[in-house]
Amino acid sequence: MIKKCLGCGVALQDSDKNKLGYTPKLSNDLCMRCFKLKHYGTNINDGKIQDNNGIVNYINKSNSVVLFLVDFFNINNEIIEYYKKIKNIKYLVITKSDIIPKNIIKNKLVENIKEVYQITEDIILCSTFNNENISRILNIIENNNVIFCGLTNMGKSSLINKIIGSDITVSNKENTTQEFIKIGNIVDAPGFVCNYPVYVPKKQIKPITYQLKNKYCLLIDKYILASDQDINITLYLPNDILVQKRRVREEYVYNLNVQFNEDLVIKGIGFIKFSGAAKIFINNSNIEIRKSLVGGNNEN
Ligand SMILES: Nc1nc2c(ncn2[C@@H]2O[C@H](COP(=O)(O)OP(=O)(O)OP(=O)(O)O)[C@@H](O)[C@H]2O)c(=O)[nH]1
Ligand SMILES: [Mg+2]
Structure with missing residues (x-):
């Protein structure tokens, strides 16, 4: 039988250092890539x-129940389309709830996600770091075969490790889990990888x-990001992302309309809420505009 890496699911091999699954000794449980990711946080191979x-x-x-994981900052149409393609019994799990800003009312957030993205299934907000709603996930797992899937870096493997004590490789590099990993009645799926980098916020x-x-x-x-007029915007972006004000140095083409109470989603990073209508310029094509997920009573 082919021996698989316990960290990422690839078949182990000892013949080619530059290929996935390499380990100097086939008796090892981890491939070299997982070993380096776990112990040094370095990525020697981007994976397949x-x-x-x-x-x-x-x-x-x-016929498994599906937990589809995405964090608050990475909800966008492209990802929700994958969620909608899944026909099984499913839940949308908003992970890393510990990084959601304090001012956000979580029940209201869930309502807004349901409305904006037309989600009819249950939405569970959870965190591996502070255990929020871990018991709800446990409940689902106790009674079903379950697949954890979703965008890369959303914390699928971390959540599985937390609830069943496994040791799947976890990292802030994309594409960490390489193959489906089955442990008992649970399957960890490789993450969806899109054509934009997925940032991992470090704190709330x-x-x-x-x-x-x-x-x-x-x-x-x-x-x-430039606007054709004076306007207030609120950045829901990881705070270690550098934001600087600059004088406009060139003529921009303001070809994107954003309305009052809409979000400009910058995929992989987060979103910007607009408190007025404007025509804007942004030199990033991985964007979407939606009705804001935040705001309303007591927020902002
Ligand atoms: N703040 C916060 N970070 C988390 C949480 N869960 C996971 N992370 C971090 O998110 C990053 C990605 O975690 P993984 O568990 O490897 O994510 P994954 O979804 O399995 O990623 P792929 O295997 O690439 O699909 C790691 O840096 C984790 O430490 C959480 O509940 N809160
Ligand atoms: Mg993983």
Whole structure:
């Protein structure tokens, strides 16, 4: 029988150092990639390119209950489309609830996600770090075969390790889990990988409000955001992302309309809530605009 790496699920091999699954000794439980990720946090191989639709097909062929994981900052249409393709009994699990800003009312957030993305199934907010709703997940697992799936870096393997005491490799690098890993009645799926990097926030996010002025733009990480008029915006982005105000230095084409109470989603990082209508410029094509997930009573 082929021996698989306990950390990421790839078949172990001792013949080619540069290929996935390499280990100097086949008696080892981990491939070299997992060993380095676990002990040094370094990634010696980006892993195979995941086939997102292949993952969906595998799930649809099973009769397992599906926990589809996504964190608060990575909810977008592209990901929700994968969620909707899954035909099994399923739950949308909003992970890393510990990083959701304090001002957000969680019940209201769940209502808003249901409304904006037309979700009819239960939504569970949970955190592996502070144990929020872990008991609800345990309950589902006790009574069903369960597949954990979702975007890469959403904490699938961390949650499984927490609830069953397994030792699947966890890291803030994308594509950590390489193959489906079956442990008892639980399956950890490789994460969906999209064409944008998925940031892992380190701590609870504090929303920051800026006035975006006509003559100034914001430099967010490596992206320029400019508006054709003065407007208040609130950034729901990891606080270690560098944000700087700059004087507008060139003519921008303001070709994107954002309305009052809408979010500009920057996929993989987070979103920006607009408190007024504006025409904007942003040099990033991985964006979406939606009715805001936050705001309303007592928020902001
Ligand atoms: N703040 C916070 N971070 C978490 C939580 N759960 C996981 N993380 C972090 O999220 C990152 C990704 O965790 P993984 O468990 O490897 O994510 P995954 O979904 O299995 O990722 P892939 O295997 O690439 O699909 C790690 O840096 C974890 O420490 C959580 O509840 N709260
Ligand atoms: Mg994983």
